[in-house]
Amino acid sequence: MTVADLPANRRELFGTVLKVRWSQLIGVNLLYLVFWIPAIVWTVMNLSVINGMGMAEESQYARADYLSVMSVWLLGLVPCITITGPFNAGVTYVLRNWARDQHSFILSDFWDAVKGNWKQALAVSFISGLLPFLAFVGVQFYSGMIKTSPVFTIPIALMLLVTALWSMATMLMYPMMVTYALKLRDVIRNALLLTVAKLPFAVLFRLLTLVILAIGVGVYLLIPGGQQYVLLALALLYLLFVPAFNKLITVSYANWLCETYLNPRIEGAQTNIGLRPENWDDTEYRPEDDE
Numbered sequence: 001m002t003v004a005d006l007p008a009n010r011r012e013l014f015g016t017v018l019k020v021r022w023s024q025l026i027g028v029n030l031l032y033l034v035f036w037i038p039a040i041v042w043t044v045m046n047l048s049v050i051n052g053m054g055m056a057e058e059s060q061y062a063r064a065d066y067l068s069v070m071s072v073w074l075l076g077l078v079p080c081i082t083i084t085g086p087f088n089a090g091v092t093y094v095l096r097n098w099a100r101d102q103h104s105f106i107l108s109d110f111w112d113a114v115k116g117n118w119k120q121a122l123a124v125s126f127i128s129g130l131l132p133f134l135a136f137v138g139v140q141f142y143s144g145m146i147k148t149s150p151v152f153t154i155p156i157a158l159m160l161l162v163t164a165l166w167s168m169a170t171m172l173m174y175p176m177m178v179t180y181a182l183k184l185r186d187v188i189r190n191a192l193l194l195t196v197a198k199l200p201f202a203v204l205f206r207l208l209t210l211v212i213l214a215i216g217v218g219v220y221l222l223i224p225g226g227q228q229y230v231l232l233a234l235a236l237l238y239l240l241f242v243p244a245f246n247k248l249i250t251v252s253y254a255n256w257l258c259e260t261y262l263n264p265r266i267e268g269a270q271t272n273i274g275l276r277p278e279n280w281d282d283t284e285y286r287p288e289d290d291e
Contacts, residue, residue: 021248071136082126131162175251
């Protein structure tokens with residue numbers, strides 16, 4: 001591939017990568033989901049409990065019973081999500097290279113990134129697992145106090161805001177930890193600062209990762225007779241493709257922000273990796289001129 005053949009912008013780069021790598025994303029997706037099996041099993045178990053509560057004919061379950069099940073589910077998710085951190089870093093490294101249109105060996109590069117970043121990744125994934133539980137408990141606690149004073153809506157809003165902000169910042173944390181030699185606090189700080197500075201884009205890219213799920217839910221609600229087929233189609237899509245595809249989206253977003261705002265501050269760091277130079281003009285240089 002010559003310089004003239006390189007993508008002119010990041011949309012073209014993403015399309016090129018997806019066209020070339022879509023089949024390999026299936027392998028990455030299956031590898032990634034292996035480490036989410038505990039979280040999936042735990043979720044299915046709790047959904048079965050909730051379903052059983054709803055189908056019970058002789059017992060009337062109070063709202064507190066459902067909230068109790070939700071609390072137990074979220075608390076149990078903390079270790080389940082925590083253990084996925086190192087493997088999230090491994091997948092991120094592979095997809096980061098692919099998003100730059102660079103080569104990467106799935107298994108060897110995956111395990112190298114796991115071994116090189118497991119400590120930081122565990123810390124980030126622990127917080128990612130803990131925050132939803134703390135937010136849920138906090139919202140329930142302060143919701144009961146709103147009756148005494150509406151001022152308690154403020155801590156509820158703050159907890160939900162912090163949880164949402166962290167969720168968006170994690171799209172940058174894993175790419176940063178596998179790309180730069182930064183301490184954990186610097187990874188978190190830089191990711192949060194960039195997320196806040198580019199908040200509309202952070203919201204946009206986080207919502208993009210929910211598009212397929214939203215479409216599935218919409219079809220599920222609109223076609224009552226075919227709900228089981230919709231669920232099966234969604235399950236197959238997530239099993240084979242969607243998580244890795246979503247990860248490729250967020251890693252491409254992270255590459256853009258890091259190469260635009262961090263790399264220029266680092267001596268020798270490349271920018272616009274995989275893209276045609278901005279001022280490139282294929283008429284400026286012709287190989288035959290050297291003959």
